[in-house]
Amino acid sequence: MVARLRSTFRTLLLVIASVWRLHPPALMAVQAAPAVIVQTLRTAARPSTERLHLRDLFRDGLRYYVEPLQNGFRITSNSREASGGRRRRTRVAAILDGTFSSAQAGEITFIRLKTRMNLPYLLGGLLIPAFISSIIIYMPWGRGAILMLVALLFGLSLGARRLNAALQAAEMVYFVQKVMEDLPQPEVIVLEASRPEIVIAGEDDPVHADFSAQWQKFYRRQTEDDSA
16 A cells, blocks of 8 residues: 555656646857856847847747846746737746856856756646536546546646647747857867777777776676675
């Protein structure tokens, strides 16, 4: 019984995690200080004729809101509703968190992007299914049919909300990637195909055989020392 409850709890956690996470984590590297990165994002979030190369980021009335954090930034987004007046905008469905980490004495800044659903938006998707379910459970139907209908209601509502949030998350990740192209990119050092200090030996090469023999001796010596 306990094992079954644990398995059910783990399955529930996996379902919640799959709904909560929207986009695979992304890692970027730019040659700029964190303060410059945040300022560049905040400037690019305001549409301007001076940045026409970013005009595709604002299609359908998309807007981005950048909030500086202690070691990164947070971005939310919304757009103009397809129906209704100009002042009506969609709700914030996703949140993007960017975290900074530096390398090479601060010359290169790594940006790790993670996205998740906005909790109020997620909980809002439970209100209508919960209300309809409170009516369905009193219907003179079979228990199996009622459970299937309730599960279908919650599944459709959460699925629609997650798709909308995933779309917002993808748009925000693309926004950051596009804006970071305006900053200096770090030089990637490519290892040369052939160098004097690099030796690539095949299995039949004497160098490979000698290395294998020495490795086996080292492994046996370490194993004997551990057993002693």
